[in-house]
Amino acid sequence: MPADAREDLARSAEAAIREVDASVLPGFMRQLDHAALLAMARALGRNGLFRPGIRHRWEQIADRLRVAPRHRWILRRWLTALREEGLLQRDDDTGFVHDLRAVRRSEAAEATALVAEAARGLGYPVEMARFFVAAIEQLPRLLRDEVAVQTLLFPDGDLSTAEGAYKDNVINRYLNAAAVELLRGECQRTPATLRVLELGAGIGGTTAAIVPALAGEPVDYLFTDVSQFFLDAGRQRFGDRLRYGILDINADQPVQPGCADVVLAANVLHNSVHIGRLLARLRDLLAPGGLLVVIESCREHYQAMTSMQFLMSPRDGEPQPGATDVRAGTDRIFLTRDEWLTELADAGFTPLLDLPDPTHPLAALGQHVFAARTDELEQP
Incomplete structure (x- = not known):
């Protein structure tokens, strides 16, 4: 595509968001990710799994938390994210994970309280913010497949929340x-x-x-x-x-x-x-x-790891997206x-x-x- 045509197209895209200060958007995204990261830590820190001195393989954590087989790849992504963000330690030689940072209920609640503001700043409708919060609140049940994320995204068959994800945002x-x-x-x-x-x-x-x-x-x-x-x-x-x-x-x-x-x-x-x-x-x-x-x-945003990515878990017996391509072995979507x-x-x-x-x-x-x-x- 000629450079001038590409520039014209980029200007047309910019015109669709001309009223938006794009420089503030990364900060709002970080707010959503921070709330999701703390919610992951809270969900994994239940039942005394990470008491001082205790080490686990990821399979043991999945079993203790009764994570559904088709959602276990999500748990592995969480463990990777928590380690990368310094909230969890993993031994490279053995693969054992340990020393999950304890996240107080008040700390997680404070971050979750900012979800609505961050979603609004990114142009999401209020229904989308409610979905993010509902998913955070249901994380243990989502992992166990006791709640389908579709019921949160399409309440009573309503598509307005999903439209916020795929259309009504900056x-x-x-x-x-x-x-x-x-x-x-x-x-x-x-x-x-x-x-x-x-x-x-x-x-x-x-x-x-x-x-x-x-x-x-x-x-x-x-x-x-x-x-x-x-x-x-x-x-x-x-x-x-x-x-x-x-x-x-x-x-x-x-x-x-x-x-x-x-x-x-x-x-x-x-x-x-x-x-x-x-x-x-x-x-x-x-x-x-x-x-x-x-x-x-x-x-992969942490916010998506605690919400939309539950839609991407394969049905039992079906291969995971990326199972045989450049993503193989990474659990990346x-x-x-x-x-x-x-x-x-x-x-x-x-x-x-x-x-x-x-x-x-x-x-x-x-x-x-x-x-x-x-x-x-x-x-x-």
Whole structure:
């Protein structure tokens, strides 16, 4: 992408948040992470597990706390985070963990009391702050799988809380605005009807930004998800302006090569078991010169480790996201920015841009939009 086009697109994304002082956003994110970190320590410090002089393997902690098998990877991520933040010690030679810093109830409560302020500062609606707090309060039961995080995120089937995660906040307004401009550019570039395939459309947070912006353009938009629940919600919201279909990014479903001009994937590709193989399938699915637009988190916030990541635990017998790719053995869900750029190039894409720039204050929030193109057909 030419430098001037990239700058124009970045300005359009900035315009979506022009009223926001981006310099204060990293501080609000740290407030959320601090509350989550203390909540982890409180949840693990129950039942006298970390009395002075006592050492445990992580499996012993999981057993004592009755952590559900499918959520044990979350426990391992917590132990890593607590160690990295200096709240827990681990012996490198034996793997035993010990000396978890005791977190007073009042200290944790003080941090949790600031969650609403931090969420508001990041542009989240009040429902999202309530979800963060509810997840913190339910951590022991979430670990045991006695409470499903979906019941906290979608109370009585209400999607407004989830919309706060994927649409109604500062970073997603910025990223969605960039995605809109990318697809507008494809409409101008494509003489025929633009065929758009959205993967893992979910609650339609990105869809709701794209569809009105392309009104009047010749677009065939296929809204897909692995869940019929979200397809039904999409039909209710967008009606017959879109087509709808079930599609599992980890299933080897037959898809016609070259059937899409644009593939849009917002906050879904991290669920892949092997990102390289998935990107190769998407490359083949796209027409020559087709565009891939990806919105992804590129770091794991502690706040997400105590809330949204419970959605990412595999069902019993299913592989964990990243189980066989660059994330294997790390329990990481999200690829880093550099890993995304490498994986896109290795899969045969030409990266065009990624935003925000690493020096931008929004980069501290960890979410990026990537655009990459397949090769054009060689002329005879």
